[in-house]
Amino acid sequence: MASLSLKHIFKVYDGKVKAVNDFCMDIEDKEFIVFVGPSGCGKSTTLRMIAGLEEITAGELRIDDEIVNDFEPKDRNIAMVFQNYALYPHMSVYENMAFALRTAHEKKEVIHEKVMEAAAILGITEYLERKPKALSGGQRQRVALGRAIVRNPKVFLLDEPLSNLDAKLRAAMRSEISRLHERLGTTFIYVTHDQVEAMTMGTRIVVMKDGFVQQIDTPVNLYKYPDNVFVAGFIGTPQMNFFDGTVIKEGDDVTFNLDCGASVGMKYVQADKVPVKYMDGNHKVVFGIRPDDVRVKNDTNYDDGSWAPAKAVVSVVEVLGGETLIYANLNLNTPDAEEGAIIIKASPDTIVRRGDVLDIEISRRKFHVFDKETEMSIRKRIPEASYIRANVEDGKLTFEGQAFEMPSAVKCDNATDVETVIPISALTLGAGAGKANVQWVENVEGKNLYFLKVGDLTMFSLEEGEARFKAGDIVDFDIDFTKVGIEALGVAPINLTNTLDGTFTKEKDKSRKFYNFYMNVGTAKLIPTVPACEKIFACKGSKIFRTPLEYIFDASVVTVTPHEEGATDVLTGTVSEIRDYGFVRYATIDTEGQKVVAAYDGAVGDQVDLHVPAESIVIKDKSIDIIIA
Numbered sequence: 154m155a156s157l158s159l160k161h162i163f164k165v166y167d168g169k170v171k172a173v174n175d176f177c178m179d180i181e182d183k184e185f186i187v188f189v190g191p192s193g194c195g196k197s198t199t200l201r202m203i204a205g206l207e208e209i210t211a212g213e214l215r216i217d218d219e220i221v222n223d224f225e226p227k228d229r230n231i232a233m234v235f236q237n238y239a240l241y242p243h244m245s246v247y248e249n250m251a252f253a254l255r256t257a258h259e260k261k262e263v264i265h266e267k268v269m270e271a272a273a274i275l276g277i278t279e280y281l282e283r284k285p286k287a288l289s290g291g292q293r294q295r296v297a298l299g300r301a302i303v304r305n306p307k308v309f310l311l312d313e314p315l316s317n318l319d320a321k322l323r324a325a326m327r328s329e330i331s332r333l334h335e336r337l338g339t340t341f342i343y344v345t346h347d348q349v350e351a352m353t354m355g356t357r358i359v360v361m362k363d364g365f366v367q368q369i370d371t372p373v374n375l376y377k378y379p380d381n382v383f384v385a386g387f388i389g390t391p392q393m394n395f396f397d398g399t400v401i402k403e404g405d406d407v408t409f410n411l412d413c414g415a416s417v418g419m420k421y422v423q424a425d426k427v428p429v430k431y432m433d434g435n436h437k438v439v440f441g442i443r444p445d446d447v448r449v450k451n452d453t454n455y456d457d458g459s460w461a462p463a464k465a466v467v468s469v470v471e472v473l474g475g476e477t478l479i480y481a482n483l484n485l486n487t488p489d490a491e492e493g494a495i496i497i498k499a500s501p502d503t504i505v506r507r508g509d510v511l512d513i514e515i516s517r518r519k520f521h522v523f524d525k526e527t528e529m530s531i532r533k534r535i536p537e538a539s540y541i542r543a544n545v546e547d548g549k550l551t552f553e554g555q556a557f558e559m560p561s562a563v564k565c566d567n568a569t570d571v572e573t574v575i576p577i578s579a580l581t582l583g584a585g586a587g588k589a590n591v592q593w594v595e596n597v598e599g600k601n602l603y604f605l606k607v608g609d610l611t612m613f614s615l616e617e618g619e620a621r622f623k624a625g626d627i628v629d630f631d632i633d634f635t636k637v638g639i640e641a642l643g644v645a646p647i648n649l650t651n652t653l654d655g656t657f658t659k660e661k662d663k664s665r666k667f668y669n670f671y672m673n674v675g676t677a678k679l680i681p682t683v684p685a686c687e688k689i690f691a692c693k694g695s696k697i698f699r700t701p702l703e704y705i706f707d708a709s710v711v712t713v714t715p716h717e718e719g720a721t722d723v724l725t726g727t728v729s730e731i732r733d734y735g736f737v738r739y740a741t742i743d744t745e746g747q748k749v750v751a752a753y754d755g756a757v758g759d760q761v762d763l764h765v766p767a768e769s770i771v772i773k774d775k776s777i778d779i780i781i782a
């Protein structure tokens with residue numbers, strides 16, 4: 154039994170191939186985690202770093218709260234099962250399973266008991282005397298599992314264990330491994346390139362591509378709420394249908410105009426998670442719909458307005474028995490073209506032929522929308538922000554019949570119809586100058602996502618805990634202007650992440666026997682924590698003294714005090730700007746030729762000392778752009 158924590162894990166091979174980038178994840182005891190992605194995406198490398206078979210370039214790996222970066226594989230209490238089984242060919246099954254226990258000098262009776270128990274769990278008792286070559290692939294894989302089980306490890310690591318088996322056996326072994334996981338009650342981490350395997354086995358799945366984590370979520374959430382085009386296309390068979398196009402809002406109607414010539418229309422409330430800034434008929438978007446969320450029109454179909462009509466011409470029909478897959482095209486002139494191609498999952502009694510023009514219906518609830526350029530979802534389960542068009546009139550922000558006094562920090566020229574971004578965390582309910590009508594409240598993983606009708610628009614707010622309001626309520630709301638952006642007027646959310654260029658140095662102490670280490674920013678010297686020094690030296694050795702670094706810390710950790718002559722372990726500077734937001738004032742402080750932002754009540758020109766707790770400073774190696782402590 155074990156929990157694992159991976160913090161900013163990087164793997165760089167030979168100083169250049171970045172195989173794994175900034176892998177962060179907490180794994181709870183008893184989880185079944187699957188790493189999935191195409192070949193070369195960094196799955197095995199990550200698994201091998203957990204096993205201790207590959208050195209961790211940077212980052213922190215904990216097992217049960219203990220940092221194990223420098224532990225030998227044998228001291229991590231982990232068992233690994235490989236694709237090629239790695240059995241000893243000259244030993245019997247029994248000997249293979251007993252081997253690790255023998256080398257650990259276990260008592261003979263204990264070994265026998267453990268081997269027999271594992272053999273019984275795996276159903277291989279009758280093969281114990283055989284040599285591996287006299288076993289089938291499935292049986293060999295069971296022996297490999299058995300060899301792991303007898304050691305009673307805290308964590309099971311499995312690297313594509315089924316890929317040498319035929320399809321039928323693979324399916325059987327899949328459920329066997331799932332049952333084994335349940336029975337052993339141990340943390341499993343499983344690597345595969347097969348999304349079906351991932352979906353059927355994982356309690357949570359990590360989708361990777363090109364060394365980067367794309368999304369970490371449960372199988373259901375990955376399927377329903379993919380974060381980007383890659384995850385959307387990778388998870389689910391047949392693949393999601395994708396269409397390039399644009400979207401336009403006209404009054405209460407929203408229309409997705411697809412480049413293939415078709416269009417999908419709906420009411421604004423059905424698409425209101427898509428930021429209105431995309432609904433200008435101009436922005437390139439990708440409309441996605443799964444084959445399961447398209448249906449062939451049928452007079453007996455119930456429709457409460459959730460289905461958009463369309464037409465498609467049939468190209469190929471695949472009768473699979475339980476269901477029929479129809480490969481068609483939304484452009485009726487080009488049944489076989491790639492553009493406009495759509496796969497429809499239909500009931501087995503649907504009779505259609507090539508060339509038929511079908512009336513189909515596309516779900517207005519389960520569609521996906523991505524930004525064409527970034528390929529990120531723009532119909533997220535939790536929208537990032539409300540995007541509105543607002544006016545600025547004499548220090549007031551007005552939109553949809555609302556008016557908010559703007560604090561002096563964001564005072565700007567008058568303007569009309571400018572795009573204003575109000576992040577979901579910046580819209581707070583219960584007090585303030587705004588009034589909204591709660592349309593409904595969606596529970597998203599224990600949080601309440603409020604859909605607020607404000608004039609013609611839907612705006613969003615997210616709260617933890619018990620829902621305080623319900624559909625139909627009229628609520629007051631406020632806006633936190635520290636987070637608001639109005640690009641056209643130069644109003645940007647305040648960046649509270651401070652990043653300072655610096656170096657790491659050592660100096661002999663007074664006794665001339667020991668070294669003191671410092672985080673240097675210009676002439677200022679900050680004292681690092683002991684764990685940070687350990688991590689830095691583990692990662693960089695003495696190269697650290699020649700490495701350009703970035704010291705990163707949040708404004709909230711900084712304490713600002715009047716400057717004192719001779720103060721040590723501080724950054725000293727001069728306040729060059731004060732941004733007053735009413736409830737808080739932030740100062741920009743010039744120090745060592747760089748800038749720091751921190752909450753501060755004084756005035757421009759003040760000489761101040763900045764106290765930054767060393768344990769709150771993240772250290773980044775600028776030369777390879779990775780976090781090292």
Ligand code: ADP
Binds near residue numbers: 196
């Ligand atoms: P996956 O398991 O997802 O197929 P890997 O973790 O094996 O991917 O590999 C990730 C990347 O690291 C690939 O680009 C691969 O070529 C590279 N790589 C793997 N092992 C080594 C190695 N020992 N030396 C150099 N590059 C490697």
